Amino acid sequence: GAVVSQHPSRVICKSGTSVKIECRSLDFQATTMFWYRQFPKQSLMLMATSNEGSKATYEQGVEKDKFLINHASLTLSTLTVTSAHPEDSSFYICSARWTGGRSSYNEQFFGPGTRLTVL
């Protein structure tokens, strides 16, 4: 099956620093990846849609200058949280859209998530 990995799985950083999270599709090409944020006991909130070779599309209320997304290849998208603050502490999850062979199916495969703690 399709596998998506994320790195790192857990990161603790000081307030004001930047953190980069990688999302990789290991056995398929993903022209579209998605970044979600999940606070404790809450649902997954879509932050942005990452498109290979073009600019990301951000959801309303998400600061594009704070959450930098780069989708440089068909298997890698990165999310950089710039000048992180304690309120950015959350569980960040990426997903990759499977379109090969069943393009109308829209199935997504999720990464294992990254737990970010900003001190």
Place this chain on the structure above:
Amino acid sequence: GENVEQHPSTLSVQEGDSAVIKCTYSDSASNYFPWYKQELGKRPQLIIDIRSNVGEKKDQRIAVTLNKTAKHFSLHITETQPEDSAVYFCAAIPSGNTGKLIFGQGTTLQVKP
């Protein structure tokens, strides 16, 4: 934009009983409705999905029904087991072919042995 409402927020059942979780959506053009199970600190796992041209789908103890007219879909788990305890999320993909998922608020299911 699409809005997905999920109920109940918590559900407690005895082992062996059935559990039903309901979701409604707002975008009548939405065409794909997956259900995910998420254990604490883990990624969401797809457990079943349904497309808009199908009214019902079943996979062993899990079934999903879709009522396009009423814009709601439901997850049914029969013969619940303690290992079914988790948070369940419904989702929908709205029109526009962006593929982005809009999630419901989640339901914490507790199956008591």
